[in-house]
Amino acid sequence: MDVHFSSKTDLWYTPEDFFKKYDDKYKFEIDVCATDDNAKCDKYFTEEIDGLSQEWTGICWMNPPYGRTIGKWMKKAYESSLSGSTVVCLVPARTDTKWWHECAMKGDIEFIKGRLKFGGSKNSAPFPSAVVVFKSNKEK
Secondary structure (H helix, E strand, C coil), rough: CCCCCCCCCCCCCCCHHHHHHHHHHHHCCCEEEEECCCCCCCEEECCCHHHHCCCCCCCCEEEECCCCCCCHHHHHHHHHHHHCCCEEEECCCCCCCCHHHHHHHHCCCEEEECCCHHHHHCCCCCCCCCEEEEEECCCC
């Protein structure tokens, strides 16, 4: 499990209590970027299913890989909101990046106080986090 908290991976497993807070508010229908081990919803897309190529509908939870592909995930989340979905995204607060300015700033942003402990880790993440909500065009 240590590999999930090092630079050897870009996967950061959502803390259960953190997810529950947002699930209580939004009632998620699908986890669009999961593994069989960390899926937060009964319905979910894995890497093998390729969530980026799927249609995202309903109320979606997304904790994407935090590596080079994060911009693609955020773009898909924003575009899915234009098609009627609501997508709640847990992402690193990387306000100096292209994807942040092109995508994240189009959503409602909540900066998380302190540093999250991902996946039951003893140590906090080495970066700050934010929740970005892309509301469905029906909600706007």
